[in-house]
Each structure stands twice: as C-alpha cells, then as structure tokens.
Amino acid sequence: EITGVVARAGSDEIGLDPMGLNQTDTFLVLKPREEWQLANKDALIAKVRTVLDQMPGIKYSFTQPIDMRVSEMIIGVRGDLAIKVFGPDLPTLNQIAAKIEGVMKTVPGNQDVYTVQN
Incomplete structure (x- = not known):
C-alpha cells in the first residue's frame, strides 16, 4: 500500500x-x-x-x-487531547508526565499516547 x-x-x-x-x-x-x-x-x-x-x-x-x-x-500539540504539567523542576515534571502517560495508556480506545520529550 x-x-x-x-x-x-x-x-x-x-x-x-x-x-x-x-x-x-x-x-x-x-x-x-x-x-x-x-x-x-x-x-x-x-x-x-x-x-x-x-x-x-x-x-x-x-x-x-x-x-x-x-x-x-x-x-x-499534535493530537486531539493534551495534558500539560507545569512547574520549576524538570526531572519531577518528567516523572509526573510518565505516570500520566501510563494511566492514559490504560484508557480503552486511546492510541498514540506519548510524552513530549523535554
């Protein structure tokens, strides 16, 4: 194709x-x-x-x-849904983003879930 x-x-x-x-x-x-x-x-x-x-x-x-x-x-952002997390500590933000990504991947019907790399 x-x-x-x-x-x-x-x-x-x-x-x-x-x-x-x-x-x-x-x-x-x-x-x-x-x-x-x-x-x-x-x-x-x-x-x-x-x-x-x-x-x-x-x-x-x-x-x-x-x-x-x-x-x-x-x-x-690219996509139909975005979750933005703000704060002063980049390592902490990345940890929180990874947790959110993990939860979002468990939602039925979600596809192409990813965290933007900072």
Whole structure:
C-alpha cells in the first residue's frame, strides 16, 4: 500500500508553521485505494504500527496533515487531547508526565499516547 516515504524536519522557511525545530513530520505516499490489499485505512495503520513499535525511542501518531496543524495551532500539540504539567523542576515534571502517560495508556480506545520529550 505504501509507495514512498517523505520526511521533513523543523519549521518551514517562512516561519508560518507551528512545528518546532526539533520535530519531524513523516508522510506516507500511498497507492491508489483500489490497489490496496488491506481492507481499509485502519488495517493499514495497524500494520504500520507493528513496524514502528519495533523501533525504540520514537514517538508517533497517525493523523491527516490539516488536522495535525489545526491541533498544533489551537492547543499547541499534535493530537486531539493534551495534558500539560507545569512547574520549576524538570526531572519531577518528567516523572509526573510518565505516570500520566501510563494511566492514559490504560484508557480503552486511546492510541498514540506519548510524552513530549523535554
């Protein structure tokens, strides 16, 4: 189903993109839908997840480019839901974030739960 992969790191040249310099977008170029062997988009995502889950240290989510950008502009993160924790001590914040991530992963229906690395 995938014919190519395009990746982009950092913000655009004119500074209109809310993406941070340390972030990367990866886009999958797909065959026409009628050429797919898999039943639907959910099956394709599940198959890609099995590959990505074998790569240590990466954080990913599946979205459409316009949805992702709108979420970034409105709430400042990629995704439909964000939990932000504030405080002066970064190690403590990272510990709290890891605990929250663990709880969120147990909620039925949640996918692509991750903590932004600080």
